[in-house]
């Protein structure tokens with residue numbers, strides 16, 4: 272199974288994002304969903320997907336800890352595009368999490384906090400689907416440097432489609448500007464990658480694009496992309 276999808280991945284890596292999306296929606300029909308944290312790549316992908324299918328299925332993992340600007344971006348995207356947006360919430364409220372694990376879990380054990388507020392909700396979001404679309408790009412971090420346009424996601428048991436895998440940051444920006452796609456204003460304030468408020472800071476010149484995530488910890492991924 273894995274090698275079959277790796278072959279397809281090699282074939283599609285290098286094709287245009289629209290061509291990859293067209294193939295993916297044809298292949299998986301209504302059993303494909305688009306993961307969105309409403310960052311730059313995600314809004315570009317929503318714009319592309321809306322050109323390929325009439326009402327793409329999109330989900331967001333709402334941790335209850337997102338920036339106000341992120342929620343504003345969600346509203347702007349919903350006003351512009353016809354999407355079926357699924358807002359997936361953790362099973363524990365912030366107060367329940369604090370009761371069970373103590374205050375500010377993200378400052379002591381971000382892996383556990385991400386597991387409760389992102390990884391477990393992701394399993395729920397993907398349940399019943401055959402494939403998911405993500406905004407992963409090779410340029411984002413060394414952990415993503417070998418990603419392909421299509422991969423078998425063994426940890427979730429479905430296909431992962433990464434249409435922007437070879438795109439540079441400049442290419443994503445070009446798409447967003449050319450198409451006047453609504454985007455998170457924090458991108459103009461030094462935040463190339465935007466997650467939860469407690470775990471995201473602006474990056475400094477020369478740092479990698481995800482250096483502002485979980486600053487002070489070794490952690491560089493939420494655990495969503497293994």
Ligand code: SF4
Nearest residue numbers: 377381384385467470
């Ligand atoms: S990014 Fe931070 S606040 Fe958000 S779920 Fe992970 S550890 Fe918790």
